[in-house]
Amino acid sequence: MCGIVGVIANQPAASILLSSLQRLEYRGYDSAGLAVLEGGVLDRRRAAGKLSALAQVLADRPLPGTTGIGHTRWATHGGPTEANAHPHRSGPVAVVHNGIIENYLELKHELSAAGYSFESQTDSEVIATLCASMLARGLDPQDAAAATIARLRGAYALCFLFDGRPDLLICARRGSPLVVGFGEGEIFVGSDAIALAPMTNRICYLEEGDWAVLTRGDIRIHDASGHPVLRPVQTVALDSILADKGQHRHFMAKEIHEQPGVVARALGAWISDDRSRITCAAETIDWRAVPRLTLIACGTAFYAAHVAKIWMERVARLPVEIEIASEFRYREPPLPEGGVTLLVSQSGETADTLAALRHAKACGQTTIGLVNVTSSTIAREADMILPLLAGPEIGVASTKAFTAMVLGLQALSVMVARQRGAIDAAREQALVDLLSTAPRLLAETLALEPQFEALAHEIAQAEDAIFLGRGLMYPLALEGALKLKEITYMHAEGYAAGEIKHGPIALVDDTTPIIALAPHDALHDKLASNLREVIGRQGRVALIGDAEAIRDLKGEVWRSVVMPAVDPLIAPLIYAVAVQFIAYHAAVAKGTDVDQPRNLAKSVTVE
Incomplete structure (x- = not known):
């Protein structure tokens, strides 16, 4: 969710970059910087804090030149300091980066052993240094950037700038969006089209895995396999750009695709600078003395x-x-002395949740608000807040806010576990590393969209649907059914799969799709047994699971989609994309109003 801008322009780059970054402020950030080629030589200006601080640095020390890159950063690796601000530079190359590089420590150790040094705590500086090492081997900038990108594991959007090459930018995306804009003898790149709106209305969206070579007014794109490809250039109206659906038909689709970046940004807020532990405002609570946690929410939350x-x-x-x-x-539940009540709400204005907050406070509970809107009423009235950092969510059916909620609650669980002595430092490090894989796995799941679209078109022809899951997949079954109901108006139900024989199996016939969420976890054999009961009654099972789970039921199920192999603990984060895609594409097939479904509002502010 950080902001990236790059320009090869006909006028001073610094003012264009600063103006474009201002249009990305809605994403949130804690530092900013620019790098510009002045007389073909790289120079940088960076500042912690708001863009006004960077503007003052530029006023004191201007940056002439017409080619440059800019960045607004939300800290993920290392605190919000000038040294950690982007662009990062190593010798003749500077880079700006959104996302998380999972193997940065491995690369950093390799580069350190080769004699390279680092000035920041970030994973992003490793990208610049790796590229510089490729240049030192005699590769030209294009080949050096390609070789660098090939070594990276994680989710990222990147833009490279090279000493002595005012005619060249190289950019790449995997899991984070990038859009290229065309001017008269100029070219621009940004995190989304809103950053480029004043400069051009001719834009081209890079697709997942693409990397591109930008020169003055031209672009050469390669896909993830390195093959040259063409992507369509669109002419779009300014108001369409400002609406910022990107290349997507609906805000919901855009917000589904934003999830790798959202999760990467949220991880930056939850994980300590040294990447070893979870840290947040709730650390001030003595969790060893807490007898019970009460979680209160509505709907998706x-x-x-x-x-x-x-x-x-x-x-x-x-x-x-x-x-x-x-x-x-209204149940008047007894709340234990010393208990903690955590309220979950995207808007922070949900009337029922707000009333519950006030009741909990009146009962002497310590209250925490997990909210996306930090200026909201719940944020103001709770004893402390934990921000979701999902960015604005326009679609009524929650997608990226849901994954941010799940991530935040998982991270909080790790911190509480440490305080209570339930895990040691090694286990906490392992859980931090596990959560850090989520942006990459989300990006891999997004690449499965065509398969989910095909499945959803078949589901849309039914009148009813059933979602099944066990363990951590049971809540995802409930969420999948809710999403389908919200935007397709189909009847759908979610069940714990072991409950299917206690009544719901009466609904099974050869017309009702049954979507089974099935990572190959400790409950897989139990789930497989449940599904065979359904299949034996002519049930049409669509199996969403990893290769091992699907192999176990091969030839028995109606449809299947092979998901990335994931640790069961973080499967809810990844499988959320699957149920979102199914609901979204089923709604598109049925022609409903995806972003504003009937009878629903984004924020329910009445009881």
Whole structure:
């Protein structure tokens, strides 16, 4: 969710870059910087804090030149300092980067052994240094950038700038968006089209895995395999650019695709600068003395809380109750002395959740708000807030906010586990490393969209659908059914798969699709048994699982989509994309209003 801009322009680059970064401020950031070629020589200006601080640095020390790159950073590796701000430079190359490089420590050790040094705590500086090492081997900039990109594992959007090459930018994307804009003898690149709106209305969206060589007014694109490809150049109206759906038909589609970047940004807020532990405002609570955590939410947030209950009890060994906000007060539940109540809400204005917050406070509970809008009422009234950092979510059906909720609650569970002595430092490091793989795995799942689209078109022809899951997949079954109901108006239900024989199996026939969420985890054999009961009654099972799970049921299921192999603990983060794609493409097939479904509002501000 950081902002990237690059220009090869006919006028001073610094002012264009600064103006473009201002249009990306909505993404949130804590430092900013520019690199410009002045007389063909790289020079940088960076500042911690807001863009006004960078503007003052530029006023004091201007940067002439017409080719450059710029960046607004939300800290992921290392704190919000000038040294950690982008662009990062190593010798003749500078780079700006969004995302997380999972293998940066491996690359850093390799480069350090070769004599390279580092001035920041970031993973991004490793990219610049790796590219510089490729140049030192005699590769030209294009080949050096390609060789660098090939070594990276993770989610990223990148733009490279090279000493002595005012005619050249090289950019790449995997899991984070990039758009290229065309002017008269000029070319631009940005994180999204809104950054480029004043300069051009002719744009080209890079696709997943693309890397591109930009020269003055021209672009050469290679796909993930290195083959030259053409991507369409579109002429779009300014108001369309400002609406910022990108190349997507709906905001919901755009927000599904933003999830690798959202999760990377959120991880930056949750993980310590040395990448060894989880840190957040809730560390001030003595979790060893907390007898119970109460999670309160509505709708999608309630299903995220289901995931959190499993994580918190399994990892932190803390008892958890989850409550539907609209029912909580009226049950008059006893709340334990010293208990903590955590309220989950994208908007921070959900009326039932806000009323539950006030009731919990009146009962003497310590209250935490996990919200996306940090100026909201829940954020103001809770004892402390944990921000989701998902960025603006326009589609009524929540997507990226849901994954940010799940991630935040998982991260909180790790921190609580450490305080309670349920895990040691080595286990916490392993869990931090595990969470850090999520942006890459999300990007890999996004690449499966055509398969989910084909499946969704068949599901859309039915009148009903059933979602099944076990363990951590049970909440995802509930979420999948909710998403389908919200935007297709189909009847759908989610069940714990072991419950299918306790009534719901009566619904099984040869017309009702049954979507089974099936990573090959400790419950897979149980789930497979449940599914065979369904198949034996002519049930049409669509199996969403990893290769091992699908191999086990090969030839028995109606349809299948092979998901990336993931650790079961983070499977909810990754499988969320699957159920979102199914609902989205089924809604498109049925012709419903995806972004503004009937009878629903983004924020429910009445009880």
